[in-house]
Amino acid sequence: MVDASSSAHGDLILKNLTKTFGEFVAVDDLDLVIPEGSFFALLGPSGCGKTTTLRMVAGLEEPTSGTIFIGKSEITYEKPYKRPVNTVFQNYALFPHLSIYENIAFGLRRRGVKDVDDQVQKALDLVELTHLASRKPNQLSGGQQQRIALARAIVNRPALLLLDEPLGALDLKLRRAMQIELKWIQTEVGITFVHVTHDQEEAMTMADTIAVMNEGKIEQMGSPADLYDNPQTSFVANFLGQSNLIKGSIVDSSGESAVVDVFGTKIGLPVLRNHAHDSSVLVGIRPEKIRIAPAGTQMNGNILEGGVISDASYIGVSTQYQVEMPWGQELMVFEQNDDGTPPLSKGDSVVLSWSPIFTFGLAGDQDVNAGSEAHPESE
């Protein structure tokens, strides 16, 4: 039978991968290289094609066109049971008729591995559930089932471990704990993890590299910090955290910092952080990067005047403001409550400022709200 531990190893390479269901294009000409040993997250709203991509890698769905390689060996049309790939299914799919021990031993027995007992014990130790070996899955809590599903996959030492919304069914507190644990286990075993999720926080906590997917394509790929600080499309800017995107036009791009005219005010935008194709630009700034002060206060950096607070909500660590600008747009500002001054209130006239290095520029022809409807927090 298949010996996953000695067969294909290396990067996961997807080339021109396409999957259509009738008229609907689920995955659209996808090119992707996932380096061996990395923790990779495919992040996107439901229906973006991330789960279909995962199922094609697992062999549960056949690509319409394109190829899948692990290292040098092609697995595009390989039967699922012949691939060195294991999956942690959404809702775990543990076998209800088998004990926890037999669930974990299932893959080992199919491959005719000799020291089943030893390996199952090690896998149980890894997820710290050794005492539950003789139970049936339905006697376990959600979090325990999740860990058994992980142990059942990891025990086979696959070249690639696929995780399909693995923490989706857990409550918030348990999810946080499992995020840290999953990351630790990945580091411990060194297997390539490909993690599919719609939860941006989950992806950012665990993954080394995140690919943001939208409508069957990858919008942007990079480290969590890279994606958050320097998004290249309005979809990424809105789907990963929140952003203020203001329409403007570039009036001078000769220096290291371009000058952008936004409704009559000149602000600076580092040229390296500008992704617009022409002078039409969406100037982006994250809400927590903005400083807010009563009108008339002396400020440095990029300054926008004439704002009026339309809503202020105090949430302990910070105060979140909605500021209505003279051109009618509402901007979000998150202000840390760390300087002892009382929060500003609704109706106050304010001035906003931020350091130009935090500014990013997006192509001006995009939908300002792209990705914000699909935001997981609004679900």
Next chain:
Amino acid sequence: MSTALLHTGTHENQTSLAKKKLLPYWLLAPGIIWLTIFFLVPIYQLISTSTQTQGYGIGTYVQTYRFANFMDAITSSKAQLFRSFEYAFLATCFALIISYPLAYAVAFKSGRWKNTLLVLIVAPFFCSFLLRTVAWEQILGEQGFVIKTLRFLHIMGAQGHLTATPFAVVAGLTYNFLPFMTLPLYASLERIDIRMMEASGDLYANALTTFRRVTVPLSMPGVVAGTLLTFIPAAGDYINAELLGNPGTKMIGNVIEARYLAIVDYPGAAALSLILMVTILILVMAYVKRAGTDELV
């Protein structure tokens, strides 16, 4: 005034509480009355009759607590009793072999034809059990196409026949109880989460191993329900043996029927009925215990 109101209020609460406590019994009453009249009383009569002996005149029996009736019944009808379980067992096995692929196909492979196929499986119930068995007599009979085809192909000689054979009886039993096997099997297969099969494939099991290790164990509740629903009525059946068999294929149902209606030996018939009931009960209990399906979700 307010205390008075309060008082009546509590009183009303107490009466409604008492009514609530009685409610389950009221709901159970129709069932209990029905079972008492049509199950408990007849069972008592059956048990009582089984130990009676011949009184003065045909058909009159008096209670003498003659437990030897049971030994007499077993001794005289051992062959038919044994044959009943043998035929019922064979019919159950054939029904399972035919039904499993059928139920599997309907549950997983039928697509938009699922409902049509389910109606077709239940379709035989639109016609009476007796009529269908008579029809089988015609199908297997001298003028039926089965015999003609077999003779044409020289599989069967000119003297060969299908009716009045053990084959016909077992085939009739299999046919008549097939839906009782197929439906629970279908229900149980249909409930299996498709991701169980995907997970099995993901864990290096090929299609055959997945079927053996995952599909079959998860469909066990259906197998147990289906085999019981087939075996129990088949063991007590006498229509198939009567219409499709010969004197050498008589089952225990035929013996009981004859003792009641032809020989008018009520105690013997009652004793045999009880023996049949108890035997089936013991077999079923042992089977369910061994199958151990209660742990399955």
